[in-house]
Amino acid sequence: MTEDLRARELQARLRADLQAGLHAECPPPLGDVVGAAIRDGRRLRRKRRIGSAVTVIALLAAGGVIVGDRVRPERVERPAALSPQTVPPGATAPMAAVQARTLTIHSGTVRAEGTRTKATSAAMLHLLTMLLPPGRTSHYGVSADDDLLVQLSLDDGRGPAMVRVAVDKIVPLGDEPPHAGIAQVTISSNPGNCRTTLAVDATWPDGTLVEVEVPTCPATAGGPSRPALTTDEAIRIAADPRWGVAMDPGLVADGAKLFPAVPVLNR
Amino acid sequence: MTEDDEFAEFANAHAERLRNTAFMLCHDWHLAQDLTQTALTKLFLSWRRAVQADNLTAYAQKILLRTYLDHRRRRSSTESTPGVLHEPAYRENPELRLTMLDALARLPERDRAIVILRYFEDYTVEQVADVLEVPVSIVKSQTRRSLTKLRELLAADQLALFAG
Numbered sequence: 001m002t003e004d005l006r007a008r009e010l011q012a013r014l015r016a017d018l019q020a021g022l023h024a025e026c027p028p029p030l031g032d033v034v035g036a037a038i039r040d041g042r043r044l045r046r047k048r049r050i051g052s053a054v055t056v057i058a059l060l061a062a063g064g065v066i067v068g069d070r071v072r073p074e075r076v077e078r079p080a081a082l083s084p085q086t087v088p089p090g091a092t093a094p095m096a097a098v099q100a101r102t103l104t105i106h107s108g109t110v111r112a113e114g115t116r117t118k119a120t121s122a123a124m125l126h127l128l129t130m131l132l133p134p135g136r137t138s139h140y141g142v143s144a145d146d147d148l149l150v151q152l153s154l155d156d157g158r159g160p161a162m163v164r165v166a167v168d169k170i171v172p173l174g175d176e177p178p179h180a181g182i183a184q185v186t187i188s189s190n191p192g193n194c195r196t197t198l199a200v201d202a203t204w205p206d207g208t209l210v211e212v213e214v215p216t217c218p219a220t221a222g223g224p225s226r227p228a229l230t231t232d233e234a235i236r237i238a239a240d241p242r243w244g245v246a247m248d249p250g251l252v253a254d255g256a257k258l259f260p261a262v263p264v265l266n267r
Numbered sequence: 268m269t270e271d272d273e274f275a276e277f278a279n280a281h282a283e284r285l286r287n288t289a290f291m292l293c294h295d296w297h298l299a300q301d302l303t304q305t306a307l308t309k310l311f312l313s314w315r316r317a318v319q320a321d322n323l324t325a326y327a328q329k330i331l332l333r334t335y336l337d338h339r340r341r342r343s344s345t346e347s348t349p350g351v352l353h354e355p356a357y358r359e360n361p362e363l364r365l366t367m368l369d370a371l372a373r374l375p376e377r378d379r380a381i382v383i384l385r386y387f388e389d390y391t392v393e394q395v396a397d398v399l400e401v402p403v404s405i406v407k408s409q410t411r412r413s414l415t416k417l418r419e420l421l422a423a424d425q426l427a428l429f430a431g
Contacts, residue, residue: 014367014386021368022287028296030286033304034278038271040304041311 039201039209046149046166116246119167121262123247123255124150128165131237133229144264148245151265154228161228164213165237169206169245183239187231194218198227202238208245212238274314278307281324285331291383292335294372302338306331328388329398332380339376370420378413381406 121142128150129137135156143149151164183202190196194217202210212234214227229237242248282303289299309330310317320326371379377399384390384398392410396403
């Protein structure tokens with residue numbers, strides 16, 4: 001037998017043995033590995049953009065450039081009641097299970113029905129300010145790209161702390177029928193990284209992904225800031241059914257009035 | 268179709284194969300799942316560059332391999348080395364006979380990767396060298412060394428596989 005033939009036979013038999021060995025292992029279901037990779041990838045992509053923006057802002061500040069307050073809206077007063085087109089989320093999310101990595105939360109309502117219009121960053125800021133616990137909001141920022149991403153600073157009297165929310169529509173995966181009103185919520189805590197101290201993702205059956213991030217990076221030299229939200233508060237915000245790449249027209253209209261111009265984060 | 272749609276289509280079509288490769292590298296389904304997800308996340312982030320590659324599947328495998336080797340490097344200081352196989356024990360007791368995957372798991376990480384790429388993924392020597400960023404001569408010599416090691420590890424009835 002020539003060396004070439006021996007090599008080919010060896011390769012064929014080794015390959016068959018590896019395949020057989022793999023088959024005998026009975027691989028577990030693959031799960032949502034692709035969806036998870038897309039979610040992680042999108043989050044990392046946003047972090048990179050925001051990281052660049054923070055660097056630019058820091059450089060501008062170091063150079064004595066004053067960012068004008070002209071475009072910074074004043075504090076938004078909370079509306080006395082939600083708009084009639086929207087339905088409040090369920091008040092009894094399973095907070096007792098907060099220690100779990102992933103929760104399934106029934107929002108208490110189906111996703112808002114009726115006419116929806118393309119979401120805007122201003123509408124997101126408007127909704128976020130309605131959902132936040134009491135405090136003064138400031139330092140608003142929005143993504144420059146098509147990303148629906150907003151951030152603001154919340155001061156409940158103990159100093160400012162940042163909250164960031166992003167909304168996206170991920171590629172629907174699998175053939176599971178929609179389960180209206182059910183959001184899969186994932187809580188990630190990373191005390192070692194001030195940018196991702198707490199992150200709560202809510203994924204809806206239609207592919208809507210809401211990410212609430214609670215970073216604790218220091219605004220100035222010194223120790224990290226306190227988290228702006230508790231885990232329960234972040235879950236409640238993430239699981240609100242009014243978030244989406246399309247939102248209630250009333251929120252969009254009110255948002256445009258309240259936040260006509262907001263500094264862009266990544267330019 | 269958006270870039271994200273294109274990525275999802277590719278990833279859905281290749282995730283299973285990537286996980287199988289990852290499993291053969293690490294012999295742990297949970298870790299294989301994590302490695303696959305990490306590799307796909309990296310691929311997602313570099314998608315615009317990835318689609319320029321001549322062979323996108325090979326590009327994805329390359330990311331997976333590097334993810335695995337990085338993982339091993341990070342863990343090497345905290346993990347104990349796999350125990351040395353007691354050859355007489357499994358030769359005397361057929362129930363203890365090694366499978367090919369068991370034998371593979373006893374190879375050093377890079378040697379294992381070479382065998383998997385050469386004989387499971389059908390890569391050429393040059394492609395393996397490219398993925399692992401080592402000279403072709405190293406791939407050839409490590410392949411020979413790995414096959415010799417496998418022959419030593421496998422049970423008697425499997426020796427015929429390498430007999431010549």
